Amino acid sequence: MKLKDKVALVTGGARGIGAAIALQLAREGAKIVISDIAPEEAAKAAMKSIIDVGSECKYFQADVSSFSDAQKTVDFVLSNHSTLDIMVNNAGITRDNLILRMSEKDWDDVLRINLKSVFNFSKAVVKPMMNQRSGKIINIASVVGIMGNAGQANYVASKAGVIGLTKTLAKEFAGRNIQVNAVAPGFIETEMTAKLNQAQKDAILNLVPLKKMGKPEDVAKTVAFLASSDADYLTGQVICVDGGMIM
Numbered sequence: 744m745k746l747k748d749k750v751a752l753v754t755g756g757a758r759g760i761g762a763a764i765a766l767q768l769a770r771e772g773a774k775i776v777i778s779d780i781a782p783e784e785a786a787k788a789a790m791k792s793i794i795d796v797g798s799e800c801k802y803f804q805a806d807v808s809s810f811s812d813a814q815k816t817v818d819f820v821l822s823n824h825s826t827l828d829i830m831v832n833n834a835g836i837t838r839d840n841l842i843l844r845m846s847e848k849d850w851d852d853v854l855r856i857n858l859k860s861v862f863n864f865s866k867a868v869v870k871p872m873m874n875q876r877s878g879k880i881i882n883i884a885s886v887v888g889i890m891g892n893a894g895q896a897n898y899v900a901s902k903a904g905v906i907g908l909t910k911t912l913a914k915e916f917a918g919r920n921i922q923v924n925a926v927a928p929g930f931i932e933t934e935m936t937a938k939l940n941q942a943q944k945d946a947i948l949n950l951v952p953l954k955k956m957g958k959p960e961d962v963a964k965t966v967a968f969l970a971s972s973d974a975d976y977l978t979g980q981v982i983c984v985d986g987g988m989i990m
């Protein structure tokens with residue numbers, strides 16, 4: 744129970760990697776607030792699993808791309824709990840296409856939801872974290888933000904931006920005892936990757952030395968480590984959870 748009595752906010756926590764992160768943090772003793780653009784109904788299974796492991800879970804519907812929604816979400820957490828110790832910026836989307844066919848809307852939507860969201864929530868949480876003199880911010884990036892990927896210009900740019908933002912926030916808040924790190928998943932089994940056809944999956948698996956897709960739990964366990972005091976001397980780092988795709 745490394746996170747006993749800590750309070751964690753997970754964006755995009757209704758399903759997939761976010762739901763697995765919320766559950767893992769709960770298993771370690773944290774009280775959870777899930778936020779997602781989907782209505783609370785969509786998070787029912789995720790919330791039940793958290794309650795089943797003996798923790799608390801509250802829900803706040805919000806669009807991560809809106810700063811005002813981010814502020815309202817953080818205010819909601821603080822009106823229910825006295826602290827906000829762990830912020831996980833997980834919500835993200837893909838709108839893949841070759842750049843010649845990529846619409847301006849698909850570029851803007853991905854940058855707003857994947858990158859501006861991290862600015863929004865980080866800005867909203869650092870004040871309470873500074874007041875409580877501690878905090879952990881964990882951003883979910885992607886290995887493609889490091890290696891590039893044809894057909895994902897918007898997504899890659901957003902995730903490379905998340906990595907740059909992570910390092911900058913780590914430097915700005917190191918003196919305040921707020922650690923900011925990123926986890927870069929590789930190829931993980933969720934609804935996001937279920938959209939890929941078998942040929943696309945085989946091509947990606949060829950790049951994975953461990954020759955299998957990761958599970959949301961693999962990412963969640965790394966996030967739980969970064970959220971704990973075991974990671975107090977880590978900041979500005981990007982940990983790839985990718986079966987060895989990048990080394």
Ligand SMILES: NC(=O)c1ccc[n+]([C@@H]2O[C@H](COP(=O)([O-])OP(=O)(O)OC[C@H]3O[C@@H](n4cnc5c(N)ncnc54)[C@H](O)[C@@H]3O)[C@@H](O)[C@H]2O)c1
Nearest residue numbers: 755757759760780806807833834835885928930931933935
């Ligand atoms: N699945 C993978 O292989 C993989 C690999 C690398 C990185 N990632 C990253 O992990 C994170 C989670 O991905 P996933 O695979 O679980 O995806 P997913 O599509 O299964 O879940 C994403 C969640 O984010 C929510 N969401 C979408 N737009 C939102 C918005 N505007 N505001 C609030 N919530 C919003 C969705 O409702 C959903 O619950 C994303 O940032 C993704 O880029 C995933």
